[in-house]
Amino acid sequence: MSLISILTPEIKKAVTLLFDANIDTIEFQATRREFEGDITMVVFPLLKVIKGNPVELGNKIGTYLVENVTEVQAYNVVSGFLNIVISxxxxxxxxxxxxxxxxxxxxxxxxxxxAVMVEYSSPNTNKPLHLGHVRNNLLGYSVAEIIKASGKKVYKTQIINDRGIHICKSMLAWQKFGNGETPESAGLKGDKIVGNYYVKFDQAYKGEISELIATGLSEDDAKKQAPLILEAQQMLLDWEAGKPEVISLWKTMNQWVYDGFATTYENMGVDFDSYYYESNTYLLGKEVVQMGLEKGIFEKDPDGSVWIDLTEDGLDRKIVLRSDGTAVYMTQDIGTAIQRVKDxxxxxxxxxxxxxxxxxxxxxxxxxxxxxxxxxxxxxxxxxxxxxDLPSGKMKSREGTVVDADDxxxxxxxxxxxxxxxxxxxxxxxxxxxxxxxxxxxxxxxxxxxxxxxxxxxxxxxxxxxxxxxxxxxxxxxxxxxxxxxxxxxxxxxxxxxxxxxxxxxxxxxxxxxxxxxxxxxxxxxxxxxxxxxxxxxxxxxxxxxxxxxxxxxxxxxxxxxxxxxxxxxxxxxxxxxxxxxxxxxxxxxxxxxx
The missing domain is CATH 1.10.730.10 (Isoleucyl-tRNA Synthetase; Domain 1)
Structure with missing residues (x-):
């Protein structure tokens, strides 16, 4: 038995016998090194139910413990702290x-x-894992193992952000500058190849912005009108429409990344029991919004968008469905959480x-x-x-200045x-x-x-x-x-x-x-x-x-x-x-x- 489990009932008994009082909890702490003792009881909280000098209270309880508890060898009292010496x-x-x-x-x-489900990693498929992901993975994996050791069943999971404009940027850059390059032909992990094209997109995009600014456009207009960003936005629309050639390229390049991630995870020593993909979950939650509307939890604005008002809870109004009926990240996360409990x-x-x-x-x-x-x-x-952070400063993925996890x-x-x-x-x-x-x-x-x-x-x-x-x-x-x-x-x-x-x-x-x-x-x-x-x-x-x-x-x-x-x-x-x-x-x- 632990010392606390041995001492707690005995101290409660002592308080009842010596002072005709009852206490619910007892505060223990490690004995400071300059004093003799193995564990210390804090006497001060007893003053709420017992009138008296804390030193006298401590001495009476200490004497009782020495006389009645075989594990207690001696004691000393310093101010309101009863230092207990264990045999x-x-x-x-x-x-x-x-x-x-x-x-x-x-x-x-x-x-x-x-059971407890622990989510960690959750990367984007447009770049390799970096230093930030290292802390994320190590924390998530370790917390999962610790919770498991504490007596809980644990599932380890992640959600992979495999859709969106950032993914299309890498795909478009590969189409334009890749010349058919593959992980095999380049001798590189697939996630590194895809990450390289994400950087190349940003470099080419900045070049187009500079050219447009030189023609007299403002920087904001140049960013919106640059041909590359317009093509990437169209690729995203084509992906959402299920255009076969876009879906095929998306699957190919994502698989390169998944294979690369798997190698990194193995080298890092982390694992997962299940995987969720944003391409499958981004529509989840929309039916929950309807349920929330019926219950009066959500409210619809005149433009058709759906919100939840959390101002009474100290937060703000939060959109959960856009006016065109599309979901936001919050909607997706609501749906994904519910789906995980179903799974x-x-x-x-x-x-x-x-x-x-x-x-x-x-x-x-x-x-x-x-x-x-x-x-x-x-x-x-x-x-x-x-x-x-690193001594060299902040990392930026699109500029290629991140610290790669493998490196x-x-x-x-x-x-x-x-x-x-x-x-x-x-x-x-x-x-x-x-x-x-x-x-x-x-x-x-x-x-x-x-x-x-x-x-x-x-x-x-x-x-x-x-x-x-x-x-x-x-x-x-x-x-x-x-x-x-x-x-x-x-x-x-x-x-x-x-x-x-x-x-x-x-x-x-x-x-x-x-x-x-x-x-x-x-x-x-x-x-x-x-x-x-x-x-x-x-x-x-x-x-x-x-x-x-x-x-x-x-x-x-x-x-x-x-x-x-x-x-x-x-x-x-x-x-x-x-x-x-x-x-x-x-x-x-x-x-x-x-x-």
Whole structure:
């Protein structure tokens, strides 16, 4: 049992017996390092129901706990904080319970619980995935894995934006400038080829605008009258009309992109259970608008457009259907959400991984779905995240200045190779082993650097800083894991089978501190799931590694003269290694056996 679950009923009992009062909740926090104790109860909230001095209250409760709770060894009170010292026996018993548990921290899903659908990636098919998509994918994938570990069934999905004027721009540029180029003939991934033509369209379009301005047109008129944009707009109309040659080219070029995306996703280590395509969903939601009109949720303007008035909810009026009867993005998102629940009837909530520039959009979407009466609408969450910046400045897709996701991953592997070679720790590795290690370190550095930051915060990404082998980085944690595996390989004795009782071994303070951090892992997973924050997992893992390294530097492990201590410390090291690997798996990060 966790300390909180042991202490909570006992403290409530103490309050009733000592003060003839009842309390509903008890506030706990970690004991500050400068004070003795393992867990701290905050006494101040008791003053709402009990009159008295908080120090006196704390002393009375502390005395009761020492006398009545076997796990409590001692206590001290600092101001209104009751610092509780837990016996080493509790930590030894806890460790014995979890040391062989391969699923430590994980909760099996309850088949009666509703599933959660997590949407992430959701790219456009006119360009490769870029740095912004990297944060999106890593966040969405990790949150899905964390929610799954917390005991929920999870579906991973994305909606691919495969229609619209931006798609037609790439198609038109390929028609004009492509000379039949294919991924095979160019030796390039298909998404890169299509992205190149998106850039070429913009370059040619700007040239036409300049020429028209030179003839005396205003810039706005030149942008509207440039032949290329008129041709792209006509191509979009032809696509909507189902013109065979346009549809054929659209399918061909989109497939190039899908194949390219699949390679990037595989290299990034993310996956999906289902795919939705805007070309199939953009008409969804129109019938829902009619239902909303009948219920009085939506209102029709004289020009035939349909709106929802959310001013009483602190928002504004939002259009859901244009006057010509065509849907807007909001309509599509309403329809897609409803369609997903139809496709996956056990879904009871959704997480949308989308940048913070769409915060308002999702406030409106969730409120509309709630007003339409869908009970699952109360379990919708916008996983809003900040942008990723580089020292070189802002990225622009149409100008070709984005940081390509594939290029970034390759750069990370090359940086890992350079640093690893400089450190000179690769003796005895084959070339294949080196390549695998560079990949593990490079991608681990990238993922950890991004995921350790609270999703809401903007990131300035520094590739070289992320591959540092010291500090709060992926490679530092991976190196500690590899160090533990080295200890286990060198332990040429049966260390795993023996279970130590309190009389056989006395826990060193560093062992106790390390087990304390281990014991937090299940709670950290639950908190990370509730808060949709991989950063909580990342920073917990760093804290665990720091505590292990302090233990490693303070007490002898394989060099101990006490055989029981030696066996126990290898057991403890092994469990820490397993927990590092488990936590990193939730972040989508691999761990190496050697570094």
């Amino acid at each position: 080493a026996d509790y930590y030894l018993d806890f460790f014995n319970d979890v040391k062989a548990d391969k699923q430590f921290g994980m909760v099996e899903p309850n088949p009666d619980d509703k 996956f009837p056990d879904v009871g909530g959704m997480v949308y991984t989308v940048g913070n520039e769409q915060d308002y959009h999702f406030k409106v979407l969730f409120l509309i779905l709630k007003k339409l009466g869908f009970d699952w609408s109360t379990n919708l969450f916008h996983l809003s995240y900040g942008m990723v 970034l991953m390759n750069e990370m592997m090359q940086t890992a190779q350079t640093i690893s070679e400089d450190l000179g720790k690769l003796d005895g590795y084959s070339e294949d082993e080196k390549t695998t290690l560079y990949r593990t370190i490079g991608l681990g550095a990238l993922k950890y650097y991004i995921l350790k930051v609270d999703p809401k915060k903007r990131i300035l990404f520094n590739p070289e800083e992320s591959v540092d082998f010291a500090g709060n980085t992926g490679p530092f944690i991976q190196y500690t894991y590899a160090r533990i595996q080295s200890i286990i390989r060198k332990a040429d004795f049966d260390f795993a089978s023996k279970t130590f009782s309190a009389g056989e071994i006395t826990l060193h303070e560093k062992e106790k501190e390390l087990i304390k951090v281990l014991a937090l892992y299940p709670e950290v997973i639950q908190n990370a799931a509730v808060n949709h924050s991989p950063a909580l997992i990342a920073n917990y893992t760093y804290d665990l590694v720091k505590e292990y390294n302090s233990f490693y530097q303070t007490v002898p492990i394989l060099g101990s003269d006490d055989e029981n201590a030696k066996m126990f410390r290898v057991q403890l090291s092994k469990k820490v290694g397993e927990t590092i690997a488990s936590a990193f798996k939730l972040l989508g990060i691999s761990v190496p056996n050697r570094m």
